[in-house]
Amino acid sequence: MRVYHKIFLIILFFICSIFFSQFVFAQNIDDFPAKRDPATNLSSGREKSEIYSKLKCCPCKVSFDKCTCAEAKEMKAYIDALIETGVSKDEIFYKVAKKFSLNTVLDKQIKAQIEARLIKEAGGKRPQIVLEPSSINLGQVSKKQGKVEKVFKLYNKGTAKLIITNIKVSCSCVTTSLTVGKNKSPYFGIQGAPSGWQAVIEPGQSGELEVVVDLSHPAIAIGKLIRDINITNNDIINPEVTIRIEADVIE
16 A cells, blocks of 8 residues: 555656646746847847838938838848847948948948948958949930940059959940950840959059940930949948939930
8 A cells, every 4th residue: 555655646746846847937938028138139120120220222312211122122131130040230230231331331330330340351451442433414315315325434442353243234224334454344234244254453453334324215214314333342341332323314
């Protein structure tokens, strides 16, 4: 009889232990949100909006929150993924600047800190892309004019080779070609340069970017015209720079 009594007590103790451990685990789960550090919890909409408010989409002139262009969508998806993995706000700004461009950061203090960090990482030797001019307004133009050509200077004012890996336009009405020395690239359109293409500009040297706008193209409507040419390169401060062309189109 004593043996059965001991077995019963052992079983009862085992059942009580399981019940108690489940109760404690449930309590810990319920307490977890209250104990989470709000400074590192970036999943809320408020904190996401705070990050968005300090950024911009380079090609567009509308707020980042409202922008729906392809680049803004790519940036937002990238930011949201970083937030989900618990990356800090400062690190998110750094990663976005490095991946897209330092010019995507609106906050001057954050921008200066990131620029100093990028320059330090480069060890004082880096290419530096400079466009002259970076934008142009054609004024009033007629669709009957047909093709209009403009040339932009592309300088490497840095201390390392500037490597251009893609040139892409925002509309099928625009084509562009880069000449470096005696080497002239094919004309690139909305699809950009083919995979593997690149052009190299040595420190202190320059290239000429020819841009052709076909005003008679069906994609050009009467009224305000804005077209962009995006240049992807290995300048860590400005990995993607944009040339903007504006005009007032009439019949």
